Amino acid sequence: MNRTRNIAVVGAGASGLFLAKKLSEVRSLNVTVFEKNRQVGAKLRASGGGKANIFNRNIRPDHYNQPAFLANLLKIYPPEQLENQFAAWGLVTISDDEGRVYPATQFSQTVVDVLSDFSSDHIRITTEHDIQHVEYKMDKWIVDDEPTKFDTLVLTSGSPAGMIPKNQKGYNGYVQSLSLKVNDLKPSLAGFVLKDYPKSLSGCRTKAIVSLYQGNNLIHKESGEITFKDDGISGIVVMNMSAYYRRLISPNNCRLEINLTYWDENFDTNTYLHNNRNINGLLHPKLADLYRQNPFDTHRLVFRIADTYPLEGAQVAHGGIDLAEIDGNFASKRFKNLYILGEMLDVDGVCGGYNLYFAFASAAVAASKIRNSGI
Ligand SMILES: Cc1cc2nc3c(=O)[nH]c(=O)nc-3n(C[C@H](O)[C@H](O)[C@H](O)COP(=O)(O)OP(=O)(O)OC[C@H]3O[C@@H](n4cnc5c(N)ncnc54)[C@H](O)[C@@H]3O)c2cc1C
Incomplete structure (x- = not known):
């Protein structure tokens, strides 16, 4: 026994709750989950505009900053397996044409409720406990001044992206005591602050084909809705651009080129203007105003990038604990019985369910290793 x-x-x-739910199936494990907030799953609840796009059926490894690691994870734990797992736990899901999967309720709280329904007494969640210190001593993990000494420690405390007040420092500060290699955190899936930007566009929403260039190199091109802000531009398509921008070794001299005739890349604007003598029927009123003041190429409205919006406005962090610290089971290579999951790691993907897939899949893989390991 x-x-x-x-x-x-x-x-x-996301990853901590998924892991606890999975481990709740094993009677010989006593699991204590420490959460610094009063409520669990805050970011999961905020995900997908409150609908939670929990994964994608057509995940591509190259849509992450760590394609080789993801290619392996997708083999070990493909999206179908995640879908089956959620179904087994009673979560009814729906998906759209692009493979994005949501709870059928279209309500992120449903996912939190399913994941935190343990129906077992050997899972304990302690809220409002902000862990400050962890230490490995005599084959046990010590967590703050908890009387219990733990056999295994799992770090699933995410990243500061999206949720923290501007000046909060030392997020995940307790990790410093382990001296793990941590790569600088930078915003990903964020909008761009633009240089020489006409504020008059603020509030304009339109569809467009957006291309990210560095010098003469096309880095990424995608079509979708964009939103002009006071000092820059946002929208899913732009947030995806920021993920590719972050992967550049030195992201200087970058620009966005916006083709406003998204329904036909080569739409003949000159003939249209010749026949109609008015731009109003072609562009959003704010863009039409700008055009009248200063005519531009409707296939190539160019803005130079100053930077992304800051981390607190981003959906994920680029950077985090270096993947060299873990093996394919998310176990630490340096510490015994330590696992690191989800967004704490230096893994980020584009919009569309990529980041929650990673949080859940990392938890699933680690859970099966933990339940099968003797210690
Ligand atoms: C606005 C928004 C929308 C998003 N939408 C989507 C989407 O639709 N699809 C998608 O795939 N991804 C989306 N993401 C990203 C996704 O939510 C995250 O990548 C995912 O939640 C990461 O899971 P995690 O478990 O690693 O971290 P988290 O879900 O952030 O969980 C970490 C937990 O650890 C707690 N914690 C932190 N430090 C401590 C400590 N010292 N002691 C105790 N507890 C601590 C935190 O309070 C938190 O509850 C979105 C993100 C944001 C901000």
């Missing part, structure tokens, strides 16, 4: 093992999980977000 297996002896009881004590597992500590830091963070009750």
Whole structure:
């Protein structure tokens, strides 16, 4: 008979809750989840505009900053397996034409509720406990001044993207005590602040084909809705651009080229203007105003990029704990019985369910390793 093992999980977000739910199936594990907030799953609830796009059926490894690692993970734990897991837990899902999967309720709270329904007494969630210190001593993990000494520690405390007040420092500061290699955190899936930008466009929403260039190199091109802000531009298509922008070693001299005739890349604007003598029927009124003041190429409205919007306005962080610290099971290579999951790691993907897939899949893989390991 297996002896009881004590597992500590830091963070009750997407990956922490998924892991705890999975481990709740194993009676010989006592799991304590520490969450600094009063409520669990805050970012998961905010995901997908409150609908939570929980994964994508057509995930491509090259849409992450770590394609080789993701190619392997997708083999070990493909999206179908995640879909089956959610179905087994009673979550009814729907998907759209682009493979994006949502809870059928279209309500992110449903996912949090399903993941935090443990129906077992050996999972304990301790909220309002902001972990400050973890330490490995005599084959046990010590977490703050908790009386329980843990056999296994799982770090799932996410990243500061999207949720924190501007000046909060030392997020995940407790990790410093482990001296893990952490790559600088930068905003990804964020809009862009633009140089020489006409503020008059603020509030304009339109569809467009957007291309990101660095010098003469086309980095990424995508079509979708864009929103002009006071000092820059946002929208899913632009946020995806920012993920590719972050991957550049030195993201200087970058610009966005916007083709406003998205329905026909080569739409003949000159003939249209010749016949109609008015831009009003072609462009959003704010863009039409701008055109009248200063005519531009409707296939190539160019803006130079100053930077992305800051981390607190981003959906994910680029950077985090270096993948060299873990193996394919998300176990630390340096510390015994330590696992690191989700957005704490230096993995980020584009919009469309990529980041929640990673949080859930990392938890699934680690859970099966933990349940099968003797310690
Ligand atoms: C606005 C928004 C919309 C998004 N929409 C989508 C989407 O639709 N689809 C998608 O795939 N991704 C989306 N994402 C990204 C996705 O939500 C994250 O990548 C995912 O939640 C990461 O999961 P995680 O478990 O690693 O971290 P989190 O879900 O952030 O969980 C970490 C938990 O740890 C807790 N914690 C932190 N430090 C400590 C500590 N010291 N002690 C105790 N607890 C601690 C936090 O409070 C938190 O509850 C969105 C993100 C944002 C901000």
